[in-house]
Amino acid sequence: MATEFGDIDGVFEGDEVTAAFIAKRKNPAHKNSVLYFRADPDAVYAETHIIDLSKVDSLVASYPPPDDVAPPKIPSIGGKRRVTPGSLPIIAKLHRLGLVKFYEQAGFEIRTPRCSYEGEIWLSSQN
Numbered sequence: 001m002a003t004e005f006g007d008i009d010g011v012f013e014g015d016e017v018t019a020a021f022i023a024k025r026k027n028p029a030h031k032n033s034v035l036y037f038r039a040d041p042d043a044v045y046a047e048t049h050i051i052d053l054s055k056v057d058s059l060v061a062s063y064p065p066p067d068d069v070a071p072p073k074i075p076s077i078g079g080k081r082r083v084t085p086g087s088l089p090i091i092a093k094l095h096r097l098g099l100v101k102f103y104e105q106a107g108f109e110i111r112t113p114r115c116s117y118e119g120e121i122w123l124s125s126q127n
Helices: 016-023 028-032 088-096 100-105
Strands: 081-083 108-110
Touching (some): 100 108
Parallel strands (some): 081 108
């Protein structure tokens, strides 16, 4: 999430909310492959900041420099709206929750996840 704040890199320590989210995953490989990072108890920092994420405005980081950020807006490529969920399980979950219809009603075409859009502009909400 650090790049959303303009950083090049950042590590956030997982908390109980993160652990609860991972515990709900159905694929055992996703549960068993988790590796948590925690700072050394005697780590020294130049500065520390506590950020209330409920008060942070959403920004979209551009590629390649992640510090090139802008407020989110509805992307449009020649009048076409497209949304690409990060994976097939995410698409399935959107269908199960009945959320795909809202994207379609807003005029979005649901695209298949893949590595990139070969020269097209695209957004990703994965970290």
